[in-house]
Amino acid sequence: MSTQIAKRGSSAKQQSLPDYAANLQAFHVEFANELRAMLQQLPIAPGMQVLEVAAGDGQFAIWLNELVGTEGKVTAVDISRAWLKEATVKLEDQQADGVELQQADATQLPFDDASFDFVWCAQSLYSLPRIGDCLAEMRRVLRPGGTLAILENDSLHHLLLPWPVDLELQIHTAQLRAFRAQSRQPARFYAGRWLSRLLRKAGLQRPQERCFASTRQQPLSNMAERYFSTYVQGVRERVEPWLSKRALRRLDQLIDPDHSRCLWKQSDFVAVCIDRVVWAQRSRRAK
Numbered sequence: 001m002s003t004q005i006a007k008r009g010s011s012a013k014q015q016s017l018p019d020y021a022a023n024l025q026a027f028h029v030e031f032a033n034e035l036r037a038m039l040q041q042l043p044i045a046p047g048m049q050v051l052e053v054a055a056g057d058g059q060f061a062i063w064l065n066e067l068v069g070t071e072g073k074v075t076a077v078d079i080s081r082a083w084l085k086e087a088t089v090k091l092e093d094q095q096a097d098g099v100e101l102q103q104a105d106a107t108q109l110p111f112d113d114a115s116f117d118f119v120w121c122a123q124s125l126y127s128l129p130r131i132g133d134c135l136a137e138m139r140r141v142l143r144p145g146g147t148l149a150i151l152e153n154d155s156l157h158h159l160l161l162p163w164p165v166d167l168e169l170q171i172h173t174a175q176l177r178a179f180r181a182q183s184r185q186p187a188r189f190y191a192g193r194w195l196s197r198l199l200r201k202a203g204l205q206r207p208q209e210r211c212f213a214s215t216r217q218q219p220l221s222n223m224a225e226r227y228f229s230t231y232v233q234g235v236r237e238r239v240e241p242w243l244s245k246r247a248l249r250r251l252d253q254l255i256d257p258d259h260s261r262c263l264w265k266q267s268d269f270v271a272v273c274i275d276r277v278v279w280a281q282r283s284r285r286a287k
């Protein structure tokens with residue numbers, strides 16, 4: 001994802017939204033135009049049967065639904081009841097009648113082989129158990145010749161902020177230590193940089209990768225400020241145990257909206273948000 005880092009495990013079925021929810025929702029609102037334009041570049045056509053895996057609040061499913069039209073259908077699954085509840089409200093608000101929500105585990109998708117023309121999974125690989133098994137499931141439910149598309153960011157490169165360079169390197173090192181402490185497979189947190197490799201390994205063909213960069217500078221919308229502040233709060237929580245006291249004090253000044261040094265209050269502030277997407281085909285000869 002984006003954004004902040006979810007914890008994996010049995011809590012995935014959680015009844016309440018995770019800490020990163022506010023950041024994810026601000027991301028969808030602030031970058032809606034760019035994210036919709038990104039989806040339009042993927043091989044999705046009216047009439048298609050689309051599956052979204054780990055759909056979260058359902059925002060991508062709503063945009064996918066616009067692309068497949070009334071002749072097509074979007075099925076969106078997630079393991080978390082809390083996210084499915086959130087998605088139900090969002091679908092009603094945005095009158096996205098063509099989307100069907102279902103609770104399901106990405107390691108065992110409750111669909112027949114070859115059921116979908118297009119499978120989409122966004123910002124979730126890092127939180128799914130056994131990435132290889134989940135990708136194999138996504139491939140299984142694709143029809144031969146169908147497309148699997150993954151949006152997965154590299155947690156270390158998703159949002160480029162104008163940190164002082166020495167502090168940025170300390171934050172990166174602290175994040176790496178946090179990832180290692182949190183998971184036996186810390187590489188999952190920067191899976192974004194290995195997407196083509198992961199899809200090839202899962203038996204998909206001809207992966208194509210594209211990066212979409214969105215820039216924000218002053219004047220910022222309220223939602224952009226909300227996005228930056230929730231993002232850096234997530235980073236702060238993650239790195240706190242691993243950063244020196246001095247570095248933490250510097251970080252705190254830079255992310256405090258009431259401090260004169262706050263990053264995004266500077267008149268020359270520029271941030272770049274990078275979204276990485278890779279898509280690949282299931283072989284037409286697949287059984």
Ligand SMILES: C[S@@+](CC[C@H](N)C(=O)[O-])C[C@H]1O[C@@H](n2cnc3c(N)ncnc32)[C@H](O)[C@@H]1O
Pocket residue numbers: 001006012024053054055056057059060077078079080083104105106107121122123124127128129
């Ligand atoms: C960071 S959110 C991304 C949500 C959405 N795709 C988006 O980009 O806004 C990760 C999602 O993965 C879901 N998830 C985690 N483990 C899962 C599993 N085993 N099966 C299905 N969904 C899972 C979580 O419930 C959460 O909604």
